[in-house]
Structure formats: structure tokens, C-alpha cells
Amino acid sequence: xxxxxxxxxxxxxxxxxxxxxxxxxxxxxxxxxxxxxxxxxxxxxxxxxxxxxxxxxxxxxxxxxxxxxxxxxxxxxxxxxxxxxxxxxxxxxxxxxxxxxxxxxxxxxxxxxxxxxxxxxxxxxxxxxxxxxxxxxxxxxxxxxxxxxxxxxxxxxxxxxxxxxxxxxxxxxxxxxxxxxxxxxxxxxxxxxxxxxxxxxxxxxxxxxxxxxxxxxxxxxxxxxxxxxxxxxxxxxxxxxxxxxxxxxxxxxxxxxxxxxxxxxxxxxxxxxxxxxxxxxxxxxxxxxxxxxxxxxxxxxx
Numbered sequence: 001x002x003x004x005x006x007x008x009x010x011x012x013x014x015x016x017x018x019x020x021x022x023x024x025x026x027x028x029x030x031x032x033x034x035x036x037x038x039x040x041x042x043x044x045x046x047x048x049x050x051x052x053x054x055x056x057x058x059x060x061x062x063x064x065x066x067x068x069x070x071x072x073x074x075x076x077x078x079x080x081x082x083x084x085x086x087x088x089x090x091x092x093x094x095x096x097x098x099x100x101x102x103x104x105x106x107x108x109x110x111x112x113x114x115x116x117x118x119x120x121x122x123x124x125x126x127x128x129x130x131x132x133x134x135x136x137x138x139x140x141x142x143x144x145x146x147x148x149x150x151x152x153x154x155x156x157x158x159x160x161x162x163x164x165x166x167x168x169x170x171x172x173x174x175x176x177x178x179x180x181x182x183x184x185x186x187x188x189x190x191x192x193x194x195x196x197x198x199x200x201x202x203x204x205x206x207x208x209x210x211x212x213x214x215x216x217x218x219x220x221x222x223x224x225x226x227x228x229x230x231x232x233x234x235x236x237x238x239x240x241x242x243x244x245x246x247x248x249x250x251x252x253x254x255x256x257x258x259x260x261x262x263x264x265x266x267x268x269x270x271x272x273x274x275x276x277x278x279x280x281x282x283x284x285x286x287x288x289x290x291x292x293x294x295x296x297x298x299x300x301x302x
Contacts (some may be wrong), residue, residue: 008032010048011069014062032048033047074137078271091120097139101223101265106242107143107285114208121277122164135271139140141268141278143285145199149265155267156282159289161240163202163259164249171233178236178253181212188216188235197220205259206238229276245295 011032012022014151023033038203041048048062052239058066098107103125115121132138135152142148148155167187172178176186192198210217218234220226227247230237236253240262244250266285268278 002043003040004041006036007065007069007264008071009036010065011013011041011073013049013056014058014066014069016058018058032081033164035080078137078269085156090118090276091122093122093124094277094281094298095124095126095137096141096143096281097128097132098125098143100127101131101240102145102242105225105227105240105246109246110119110194110288113288114281118280121280122172137269141266141281142271142277144265144267147263147265153267153271154270156286158264158266158285159242159293161242161262161263161264163205163238164241165236165253165257166230166239166244167228167236167253168233168249169251170249171230171235172251172253181254181257182210184209184236184254184297185215187214188218189237190218190220190226190229191236192226192238193219193221199262201259202228202238202260205257207240242292245292252290264276 002267006250009022009026009028013019016025019030019033019037021029023030026033034153036120037048042104044061044065046061047059050059087181096107104127108125111123111125114123126132126139131144131148131273132142134142134148135179143158145161160166167178170229176183189209191209192202193211194203194206196214207287216235218230219227223239223243226237226239229235230239230250231247239250244252266282268275268282
């Protein structure tokens, strides 16, 4: 059976790439760290590190062990989080991941309400198009623009999004009217670059719009940039319909044009089912979506 203490020291050395740095983290001398690594190598009858003047590099066997200790570390962090969550209060760190567009345009502006309710919460908001691995604890909870495929996740469908065409009222004033798709040739289209990371429904709509022999074009690699350009009267932008509520100066162009439906899901690992932090975040998002729908409905009636 492997010694837990030696594994902890090995993990710190592999993570830091140096005996000295690992010793500083663990509050141990370099010689004590070195002794423990040698003892672990002897017990496994293998070499875990190549020793170089510039530091330590993992051998193939070392990489295997580091994968195991990294996974073990994440499991221990998850267990610690669950233990902390058995308390009644909602506090501590919550790692939330979603796309750049949804995170900047919809989620971040609403977080003030969550903090008002739970001031001791520490949210780490990770905005990227890459899908983070929830079971491996790269994040605690995700809002994704398609249904998660992993089996060990709890998922809840939040809403549907469509990509539509919008322009500012100032941009449209005094310019050629847009009554059909071919009229876009007289305008600048602002959209995500077809090669950038985005949901397939958005990419399909963008591709069909670009086939109309446009004279002027601005492409950006995320929706936040598209929105900034449209708000500054640069042209007609392809944007998700959830932005309308927060930017009433936007006017929908060609109302019959929209992407296929994009489902929005909230997901978190099965092992965090009892988490008070997750429950607080999930309830907050659901309440905001209900309020968001209600505002959209009342604006349509008006």
C-alpha cells in the first residue's frame, strides 16, 4: 500500500517541477522532500523524475502517478466541499462556467442579486467556449448551450435561445429600409466569425447570411464584441434574443429570420446534489429566467 504522505509530497513536487518550490509549499526542507521522493521511487521500484539542472521532469511512470494524484486531489476537494455544504449557511467558493456571451451579457449583470442574498459567497466565474469537465471538478456548475452528454451530471433545462438580427435605432434612421434578405447588401453585417467557437445553430444562420454577397462586414469572435459594435451603430448584428430586455435601444430586423432553437441547460455533478451553494445558484438562475420571460412578454404586449 502506498504511503499517503509520500504521495502528497510527490504531487507537490510534480506540480511545482522543483524540490525547492515544493518544500516551500509544504514547509519542508529540500533534503526532506528529496528523501521522501527517493523512498517512494524505491517502494515502486521505478524512476518518477528525470533530474535536470533546470528542474525536474516527470518520467512516463511519473506522469501515470501524477494523473492519479491529480484525480485523487480533485475527489478530496469535492468531499471537502460536500462536508462544508452540510452547514446551513451558503458560503465559500462556487466555480461557475458558461460561454463568454451568456456570461457577460446575461449572467454577470444579474449576480448582484445573488450577492445581496448570500454576501459570503465567493463566485469564480469562468467564461470560455471550452466545455469544462464537471465530474473532474474543473467547475462546480455549468450553464451550457446544449444538453450535457455526461451521464453522472444532474441537468435542468432553463430556456431556449434564438439568434436574431438586431440594429440600433440610430443606425437604422435615415438608411435604406430592410424588408428582405437582399436589402442587407446595402448594410454592414456584424456577426461572429464562422470559424470561431459558437453553437451550430448560430454558425448555420451566419453562413446563410454571408452567402448574400454583402458589401461590408465586421466579424468578432464573441457575442459581447458583436453587441458593442451594434450598440455603437456599426451595422446589423446577429445576437441572441436574451439581450433585448437589457438593451431596449435595439430594434429587431427581418423578424422572420432566426436560427434554430438553442436549448440552455444548467448542469452539476451528481455528487454535489446536496450542495447548499449549488441550490442557491440554481434557484437564483431560475428566478431570474422567470423574471426575464415576464419582462419579455410585457414588452411584446406593449
